[in-house]
Amino acid sequence: MPKQINARPKPEMPHGDAPRYRVVKQALQKMIETGQYSAAHALPSEAVLAEKWRVSIGTLRRAVDELVHEHVLVRRQGKGTYVALHSPARFMFQFFHVEPRWSFGDDEAMHLQKPAEYPAIECLSFVSSRASDIQASALRIKRGEGVFVFENRLMLGQRAVMRDEICVSSGLLKGLNEKKFTRRSSTIYSLYQTDFGITVLRTLERARAVSADATSAKILGISAGAPVMQIHRLALTFGDRPVEYRISTLCTQAHDYVNASPLPAA
Amino acid sequence: MPKQINARPKPEMPHGDAPRYRVVKQALQKMIETGQYSAAHALPSEAVLAEKWRVSIGTLRRAVDELVHEHVLVRRQGKGTYVALHSPARFMFQFFHVEPRWSFGDDEAMHLQKPAEYPAIECLSFVSSRASDIQASALRIKRGEGVFVFENRLMLGQRAVMRDEICVSSGLLKGLNEKKFTRRSSTIYSLYQTDFGITVLRTLERARAVSADATSAKILGISAGAPVMQIHRLALTFGDRPVEYRISTLCTQAHDYVNASPLPAA
DNA sequence: AAGTGGTCTAGACCACCAT
DNA sequence: TGGTGGTCTAGACCACTTA
Numbered sequence: 001m002p003k004q005i006n007a008r009p010k011p012e013m014p015h016g017d018a019p020r021y022r023v024v025k026q027a028l029q030k031m032i033e034t035g036q037y038s039a040a041h042a043l044p045s046e047a048v049l050a051e052k053w054r055v056s057i058g059t060l061r062r063a064v065d066e067l068v069h070e071h072v073l074v075r076r077q078g079k080g081t082y083v084a085l086h087s088p089a090r091f092m093f094q095f096f097h098v099e100p101r102w103s104f105g106d107d108e109a110m111h112l113q114k115p116a117e118y119p120a121i122e123c124l125s126f127v128s129s130r131a132s133d134i135q136a137s138a139l140r141i142k143r144g145e146g147v148f149v150f151e152n153r154l155m156l157g158q159r160a161v162m163r164d165e166i167c168v169s170s171g172l173l174k175g176l177n178e179k180k181f182t183r184r185s186s187t188i189y190s191l192y193q194t195d196f197g198i199t200v201l202r203t204l205e206r207a208r209a210v211s212a213d214a215t216s217a218k219i220l221g222i223s224a225g226a227p228v229m230q231i232h233r234l235a236l237t238f239g240d241r242p243v244e245y246r247i248s249t250l251c252t253q254a255h256d257y258v259n260a261s262p263l264p265a266a
Numbered sequence: 267m268p269k270q271i272n273a274r275p276k277p278e279m280p281h282g283d284a285p286r287y288r289v290v291k292q293a294l295q296k297m298i299e300t301g302q303y304s305a306a307h308a309l310p311s312e313a314v315l316a317e318k319w320r321v322s323i324g325t326l327r328r329a330v331d332e333l334v335h336e337h338v339l340v341r342r343q344g345k346g347t348y349v350a351l352h353s354p355a356r357f358m359f360q361f362f363h364v365e366p367r368w369s370f371g372d373d374e375a376m377h378l379q380k381p382a383e384y385p386a387i388e389c390l391s392f393v394s395s396r397a398s399d400i401q402a403s404a405l406r407i408k409r410g411e412g413v414f415v416f417e418n419r420l421m422l423g424q425r426a427v428m429r430d431e432i433c434v435s436s437g438l439l440k441g442l443n444e445k446k447f448t449r450r451s452s453t454i455y456s457l458y459q460t461d462f463g464i465t466v467l468r469t470l471e472r473a474r475a476v477s478a479d480a481t482s483a484k485i486l487g488i489s490a491g492a493p494v495m496q497i498h499r500l501a502l503t504f505g506d507r508p509v510e511y512r513i514s515t516l517c518t519q520a521h522d523y524v525n526a527s528p529l530p531a532a
Numbered sequence: 533a534a535g536t537g538g539t540c541t542a543g544a545c546c547a548c549c550a551t
Numbered sequence: 552t553g554g555t556g557g558t559c560t561a562g563a564c565c566a567c568t569t570a
Contacts, residue, residue, distance in 0.1 A: 019558060045536060056560045061537090071528070077537045078567035094527055104470070104500045104511060105400035134371035203527045204370070208518030209475035209493035227475035227493035232522075234370045245370060252474030256498075259525050261360055261469045262337070285539060311555060322541045327556090343556045344549035 024053045025063035032072060032083055033238045035197055042080025043073070070201065086190040086200065092116050095189070095203060098154075098161060098250060099258050119154040119161070124219070126150040126178035128170060135167045138234060138245040146170035150181065153219055156255065163219045163249040172198060172243065189235070198243055200235045207231045207257060216249040229257055290319050291329035298338060298349055299504045301463055308346025309339070336467065352456040352466065358382050361455070361469060364420075364427060364516060365524050385420040385427070390485070392416040392444035394436060401433045404500060404511040412436035416447065419485055422521065429485045429515040438464060438509065455501070464509055466501045473497040473523060482515040495523055 018026075028049075031037050043049065050060035064081060067073040071094065074084045084090075099116060129149050136143040148170050154162040166188075170176065173196050184191045192198040210230045217224040228249050235244040250257060284292075294315075297303050309315065316326035330347060333339040337360065340350045350356075365382060395415050402409040414436050420428040432454075436442070439462050450457045458464040476496045483490040494515050501510040516523060 021558080042536085047536090056562095058561085059559060062558090064537095075537060076568085078535080078569075080536060097525070099472075101472075101474075103400060104404035104472075104498060104508075106403070134369060137372070138370035205525045205527070206365075206367075206370075206522040207473070207495070207525070208367075208522050209495045209516075210518075211493050227477050229473070229475045229495065232370060242370075250475075252476075256472040256474050259363070259471045259473070261471070287539080308555085313555090322543095324542085325540060328539090330556095341556060342549090343547070344554080346555060 020053075020055055021059045021062040021066075024049075024055060024060060025066050027053065028063060028067060029072065029238065032067075037083055039083040039085045039193075042082055045080065072199075072201065084199075086187055086193050088118055088187055088190075091187040091189060092118060095200075097205075097257050097259060098156070098255050100156065101252075101254050101256050117156055119156050122153045122155065123178070123182050124151040124153055126181060131167075131169075135245060139167070139169050139242045141169050141171065148173065148176055150178075159254060160220045161251050161255050163216050165247045167245045168243065172196070192243065199237055200243055201238065202236055204234045204236070205231055212249070212251075220249070220251045222251055222253065226251075226253075228252065231257070286319075286321055287325045287328040287332075290315075290321060290326060291332050293319065294329060294333060295338065295504065298333075299465075303349055305349040305351045305459075308342075308348055311346065338465075338467065350465075352453055352459050354384055354453055354456075357453040357455060358384060361466075363471075363524050364422070364521050366422065367518075367520050367522050383422055385422050388419045388421065389444070389448050390417040390419055392447060397433075397435075401511060405433070405435050405508045407435050407437065414439065414442055416444070425520060426486045427517050427521050429482050431513045433511045434509065438462070458509065465503055466509055467504065468502055470500045470502070471497055478515070478517075486515070486517045488517055488519065492517075492519075494518065497523070 028037075037043050044052070046057055046060055046064065049064075050057045053060065064073060064075070068075055068081075071084050071090070073081055075081050096116075096119070098119075127149050129147055130144045131139065131141055131147045133143050135147055136145065139147070141147075146169070147167050149165070149167050152164040152166065153160055154164065168176070173192065176196070180191070180195065181188075186194075189200045192200060207229055209227055211225045212220065212222060212228045214224045216228065217226065220228070222228075228251055231246075231248040231250060233244075233246040233248065234242055235246070237243050294303075303309050310318070312323055312326055312330065315330075316323045319326065330339060330341070334341055334347075337350050337356070339347055341347050362382075362385070364385075393415050395413055396410045397405065397407055397413045399409050401413055402411065405413070407413075412435070413433050415431070415433050418430040418432065419426055420430065434442070439458065442462070446457070446461065447454075452460075455466045458466060473495050475493055477491045478486065478488060478494045480490045482494065483492065486494070488494070494517055497514040497516060499510075499512040499514065500508055501512070503509050
């Protein structure tokens with residue numbers, strides 16, 4: 001008679017056929033989303049979480065693995081597992097795609113990877129307004145609902161490189177104002193997260209080359225009509241719900257838009 | 267007296283402190299790289315591979331997991347694990363970043379995701395030549411070594427959208443010629459892989475906006491000086507060794523360069 | 533020393549695919 | 552029916568952090 005080690009209780013499968021680690025993952029994600037686990041403290045230990053959902057520690061770890069992979073959680077050996085916070089480092093790594101120009105031929109630049117420089121951000125305007133058709137459908141709200149629209153200039157090493165026009169729903173980020181915005185201590189996504197409980201998980205970007213209009217040219221200190229990149233970005237949170245719609249105008253006279261296809265090879 | 271289940275033999279650790287699943291992963295990768303496992307047949311089963319390296323099946327699976335994640339291997343339930351092949355589908359998914367223009371406001375386009383269209387590729391020229399300084403250092407060869415340089419035009423729906431100038435080392439792709447190139451059945455990366463045993467794993471891209479030069483303008487059917495995107499791409503294989511250096515000129519009048527930051531949310 | 537995550541094992545059972 | 556990958560378990564031991 002064979003041993004009965006894996007006494008997997010077949011029933012109690014919420015989603016029909018979803019494996020248990022995925023069920024646990026969804027449950028965990030829900031609790032993070034609703035703020036039942038915050039970034040302030042560590043989550044309960046893996047042993048406790050495993051017990052809570054009646055799965056083995058291996059299965060629990062697999063659920064957590066996926067959330068770590070998606071930057072929702074971070075593990076710290078010896079300390080615990082935490083809800084991931086938006087830091088300047090994460091911003092540079094995951095969301096900022098601008099680097100000083102160099103060519104693939106340039107060995108210096110390629111192999112001596114200098115730490116990417118964090119941009120200085122200058123707020124040019126901040127207004128409360130009503131959503132246009134485009135803004136509304138990008139943010140999945142109704143035309144005319146309240147939005148905040150603000151405009152930034154990003155500097156890298158004394159040089160203006162990008163103009164950002166950012167639009168967010170004022171329903172979602174209730175109470176955001178210019179003061180909070182300009183006085184923030186870290187990145188914008190960090191502000192969304194810490195002050196409003198909205199966590200940006202990923203972005204969609206669509207870029208094209210255009211001629212700089214008069215406004216952008218003035219802000220970037222280039223001549224009108226010069227070729228610039230225009231980048232439309234939609235930032236998404238859990239469930240791919242849109243959080244922010246941003247149009248960036250990038251001056252590529254001395255900088256590049258960079259994009260590394262999957263995985264820096266472990 | 268406690269049970270002795272995990273009799274992990276501490277010694278025989280090649281890389282000092284690398285965990286065993288990573289050692290196994292490197293070993294597997296080496297065998298794939300050197301063609302000892304080819305895409306023609308399935309790899310030995312996980313049980314056999316685990317035995318081969320004297321690890322448990324769980325550990326072996328973890329090694330394979332990572333290679334699957336990096337698109338080096340693909341698993342097929344019930345059949346086996348295979349070396350990943352470059353297919354048109356993979357090309358579109360991982361390496362082709364051009365899509366017809368639409369705005370984030372356009373619900374139709376956003377949520378009814380139409381299958382991306384595969385570009386028609388037309389070879390404009392193919393020459394054997396000697397590496398310039400820039401080409402040489404991008405490809406990590408010596409100036410003056412042999413290279414193949416070819417030029418393509420990509421069409422999407424009867425419309426010229428991109429000009430590619432591609433440079434590869436003739437030492438690496440010995441015997442490549444215009445005939446092989448134009449008669450190929452699938453993507454270029456598929457040709458590198460199937461005919462030359464070179465597998466492109468990832469790419470680095472640096473993009474900027476420029477004014478179209480006369481040549482590009484003619485090829486793309488636009489006026490000289492119109493803003494276009496210029497994309498410098500380096501394609502890498504195992505160990506991040508460069509395979510191909512490519513300069514693309516993209517007409518963004520009706521198309522966008524798209525970039526989704528990590529993970530389509532499981 | 534106690535608690536956390538990180539690695540590893542040995543094995544059972546399930547789902548899928550071929551023959 | 553037999554082989555493959557996919558899920559899951561129960562537990563041991565290691566490495567790291569903090570007190």
